[in-house]
Amino acid sequence: xxxxxxxxxxQENMTDVExxxxxxxEHGSIVSQMPNxxxxxxxxxxNSDQLGINYKRGAHNVDGLSTLWFxxxxxxxxxxxxxxxxxxxxxxxxxxxxxxxxxxxxNEVIPITKGGTLLKRMSLLKRxxxxxxxxxxxxxRETHVELLKxxxxxxxxxxxxxxxxxxxxxxxxxxxxxxDGIVELWFRDTVRLKASFDSEEGRKTMEHARKFIxxxxxxxxxxxxxx
Numbered sequence: 429x430x431x432x433x434x435x436x437x438x439q440e441n442m443t444d445v446e447x448x449x450x451x452x453x454e455h456g457s458i459v460s461q462m463p464n465x466x467x468x469x470x471x472x473x474x475n476s477d478q479l480g481i482n483y484k485r486g487a488h489n490v491d492g493l494s495t496l497w498f499x500x501x502x503x504x505x506x507x508x509x510x511x512x513x514x515x516x517x518x519x520x521x522x523x524x525x526x527x528x529x530x531x532x533x534x535n536e537v538i539p540i541t542k543g544g545t546l547l548k549r550m551s552l553l554k555r556x557x558x559x560x561x562x563x564x565x566x567x568x569r570e571t572h573v574e575l576l577k578x579x580x581x582x583x584x585x586x587x588x589x590x591x592x593x594x595x596x597x598x599x600x601x602x603x604x605x606x607x608d609g610i611v612e613l614w615f616r617d618t619v620r621l622k623a624s625f626d627s628e629e630g631r632k633t634m635e636h637a638r639k640f641i642x643x644x645x646x647x648x649x650x651x652x653x654x655x
Contacts, residue, residue, distance in 0.1 A: 584614030
């Protein structure tokens, strides 16, 4: 399974409402017809505050994050998919000002709790300059994952390790798209989110984060399942 996360910034002349409506009603229905697509979520940014943590934030201006699951590795390079993407690009120019597409290795650490409404927070991670990609992966996937699993009231936790990146569908370097991981966390509400990070376990988790992560940029999102 190939997983792609899109990081979208709206065109400057659009309001938030116009952007999200076009993305959901128009663009979403087109993308849902993409060959080899198995699942597709839109995550609409509703809050860009650094809730729950006191951490350096990156300069990411994000209005929405999409997650797409494809059947098979490199399915986006198949001829029929490429033809579809060429058609899709003209629609994207109508409402997207900037788009980064991130290929990830997904690790569902804590399955999402079923039943009831949950709050979803997504975060973009950047490693310290003196920490290489392999060291980042080891710290995040081994030590850090166990610390976060100990935090109270976490209702879902997924790690997305970045393995490839592009900017406006053109292959990009790490310097152009300096993101090493994307976190998906679920809580019952903002009160429990803040309390979880303020707990002893939460403080230990963030102390460890400072050893290998230089920036954490968080967003509260409203998820919409399209496919």
